[in-house]
Amino acid sequence: MPPPRAGIPAHRRRFFIVSMRQKLEDIERRFERVTSELSDPEVLADIERYRKLTKEQSQLEPIVRTYRELRSVQAQIEDTRSLLEEKDPEIREMAKEELPVLRERAENLERDLRLLMLPKDPADDRNAILEIRQGVGGEEAALFAADLLRMYLRYAERQGWKVEVLGQHPTDMGGIKEAQVLIQAEGAYSWLKHEAGVHRVQRVPVTESQGRIHTSTATVAVLPEAEEVDIQLTEKDYRKDVMRAGGPGGQSVNTTDSAVRLTHYETGIVVVCQDEKSQHKNFAKALRILRAKLYELEREKQRAERDAARLSMVGSGDRSEKIRTYNFPQDRVTDHRINYTRHNLDAVLDGDIQDLLIACRNHHMAQLLESQEQASA
Numbered sequence: 001m002p003p004p005r006a007g008i009p010a011h012r013r014r015f016f017i018v019s020m021r022q023k024l025e026d027i028e029r030r031f032e033r034v035t036s037e038l039s040d041p042e043v044l045a046d047i048e049r050y051r052k053l054t055k056e057q058s059q060l061e062p063i064v065r066t067y068r069e070l071r072s073v074q075a076q077i078e079d080t081r082s083l084l085e086e087k088d089p090e091i092r093e094m095a096k097e098e099l100p101v102l103r104e105r106a107e108n109l110e111r112d113l114r115l116l117m118l119p120k121d122p123a124d125d126r127n128a129i130l131e132i133r134q135g136v137g138g139e140e141a142a143l144f145a146a147d148l149l150r151m152y153l154r155y156a157e158r159q160g161w162k163v164e165v166l167g168q169h170p171t172d173m174g175g176i177k178e179a180q181v182l183i184q185a186e187g188a189y190s191w192l193k194h195e196a197g198v199h200r201v202q203r204v205p206v207t208e209s210q211g212r213i214h215t216s217t218a219t220v221a222v223l224p225e226a227e228e229v230d231i232q233l234t235e236k237d238y239r240k241d242v243m244r245a246g247g248p249g250g251q252s253v254n255t256t257d258s259a260v261r262l263t264h265y266e267t268g269i270v271v272v273c274q275d276e277k278s279q280h281k282n283f284a285k286a287l288r289i290l291r292a293k294l295y296e297l298e299r300e301k302q303r304a305e306r307d308a309a310r311l312s313m314v315g316s317g318d319r320s321e322k323i324r325t326y327n328f329p330q331d332r333v334t335d336h337r338i339n340y341t342r343h344n345l346d347a348v349l350d351g352d353i354q355d356l357l358i359a360c361r362n363h364h365m366a367q368l369l370e371s372q373e374q375a376s377a
Contacts, residue, residue: 020113024117034056038054063117128192156185156188163184164182193224197219204329233290322336326345
């Protein structure tokens with residue numbers, strides 16, 4: 001599903017491609033050099049270098065392939081235009097029919113190339129940490145949060161991604177107050193980052209005896225996983241508290257002081273992990289989450305003040321704030337940011353959300369593209 005066309009005149013789009021030609025040719029030369037190096041026996045023997053070059057080649061290849069195809073189509077357009085001067089009327093007619101098709105193909109390739117040349121979020125290739133919390137609506141909100149958690153876990157399973165539950169606080173009825181999940185896959189963050197915000201559900205809760213439809217919410221935050229080199233943490237940066245883990249059912253996990261709470265002094269961020277029986281494992285998970293939160297905080301500071309950035313991601317959880325609504329009586333899900341609606345909620349909550357993710361990502365890319373072209377015009 002391609003993103004909507006930006007409202008940029010054709011001459012501005014052509015100017016953008018012309019202005020980028022030198023950079024495109026540099027990229028093509030670099031691609032050829034990398035491809036040549038990959039056949040060098042010395043490179044083949046160096047696993048780390050080979051891995052880096054292979055990754056670079058895979059990133060450059062779509063740009064080079066599209067640029068080469070565009071040049072080929074542009075050459076075909078020039079050849080076909082010359083046929084309009086032929087004396088044979090059949091040849092001229094054939095050229096008239098082919099030109100609009102070729103020009104449309106060139107326009108589509110130009111658009112694809114502009115999308116490929118958009119500045120890349122440096123965090124896009126990272127793993128993603130999802131935080132899901134119940135919002136407004138009591139136990140029904142907790143049940144909905146559990147539904148969202150399952151949806152993302154099923155989606156990750158469909159993609160063949162590795163998942164690790166870093167922590168969750170269940171409720172007695174099977175819902176969750178909050179959960180943190182690490183999704184390990186190259187590019188996981190780029191696919192899931194637009195899921196951040198308030199998700200709203202409209203349905204008859206299992207606790208509702210009158211059959212009335214209730215509206216509840218859950219919030220989703222999506223953080224790129226931080227590496228140790230990104231965020232350096234020492235014991236002086238946080239307070240570590242250990243305690244007995246809590247939760248329904250009186251499981252054996254609650255019989256020792258295995259739960260860990262980390263409080264970051266500078267920011268006040270608090271992370272609690274209690275899923276593991278081992279205090280050491282809970283501590284390691286808590287550090288992972290804290291590091292990701294601090295990394296995202298640094299990224300947000302570049303765009304806005306910390307509190308404003310956090311609010312823009314997850315809001316307050318109020319019913320009036322929403323990025324998406326899951327309406328059970330009408331069996332539909334609607335993403336309000338892009339006016340995208342589809343049906344079959346059962347499939348959506350079972351992880352069939354690729355179309356939603358593509359639509360959100362394409363919408364975001366189209367907005368970036370329009371901003372870039374307006375700036376260059």
